[in-house]
Amino acid sequence: IVLLHYNARENIYHRIDNKKFCDFYLKGKGVKNKMITAQKVPWEEIGKDCIFFDLDAAWMCRVKRSWLLPRIKAQGAGIIAHIYDIISITHPQYCLQRGVYNFMDYIGVQYADKIIVNAAATTAELQKLADRMQVALPECKVVPLGANFGKGKPVAEEEVSEELRKVVQDGPYILMVGTVEPRKNHKLLLEAYNQGLKQMGYNVVFAGYLGWNMEAFAEKLHAHPDFGKGVFHLEGLNDKAIGYLYQHAEFLAFCSYTEGFGLPLIEGICRGTPVIAADIPVSREVAGEYCLWFEQDNPAQLCEIVREYKEDREKYQQLKEKLKTYHPMDWDVCGKRMLEEIR
Secondary structure, three states: OOEEEEEOOOOEEEEEOHHHHHHHHHHOOOOHHHHEEEEEEOHHHOOOOOEEEEOOOOOOOOOOHHHHHHHHHHOOOEEEEEOOOOHHHHOHHHOOHHHHHHHHHHOOOOOOOEEEEOOHHHHHHHHHHHHHHOOOOOEEEEOOOOOOHHHOOOOOHHHOOHHHHHHHHOOOEEEEEOOEOHHHOHHHHHHHHHHHHOOOOOEEEEEOOEOOOOHHHHHHHHOOOOEOOOEEEEOOOOHHHHHHHHHHOOEEEEOOOOOOOOHHHHHHHHOOOOEEEEOOHHHHHHHHHHEEEEOOOOHHHHHHHHHHHHHOHHHHHHHHHHHOOOOOOOHHHHHHHHHHHHO
């Protein structure tokens, strides 16, 4: 396995030292940039007996796949792509314009010999795209993402900041986790707070960085009369802080318009946090019977679900017990299955 790092200044790939890479990510040893060696790997060397495995999120690389993939394919290389989603094509209104342009170039379904996806819903979208492009869709293999987040010990109070403890202790809350970006639909939870969650005694907590094209929402959020005392926005949280929020939340709200997989769904379930999710195909596939579902863009329905379980605490406890029966894909199994598909 040859790990490649693209050097934009020199317009060439450099080999990454495998041992230093593993030491850094598995053991926390070394310096990230020092794992990159001086050994150059020209694209002309990627040919017969090679498999070029393109991991997700490579579309912003300066080496355009419309240029690279046909060349290495002509040299005899096999090409496997990991495609998490094609939201940039199906829902460009939720993405950065520059990213949409680059993704259209990157997708390259006509060059891949095999595609690894994380949900069958993505295969269905890829088939529609291939039909529009009038090309044959390569074999697509579904390998769900690893989700063994809840295996560790509960996060203790002394492991998080006093500020975070105060938010948790302020009252029962509905949590949203993830970058605050248009397709995540954070505005729905804020509307639900205004329409009924506040009256029921619930706070809302948004945990995630402020992303792109969200200035109007951020202004509305921070200008809310209850901001900082019923409505909270927390940024820059580490894994322990996020885990602490999960384990104390009354519910996790997952309001996305579209997703490639939806890891917060699984994080919530693994942490024992009941999940209320917008009813979209990929979320149904990933979380199925372990979620409570509401119609997209219907904050009143979300409120009614919360009300139902607030008034029937026995039913709420039964819901939490059911979450204990969920068995997520392990990250080690995920990695092994990807490697099997590549081989």
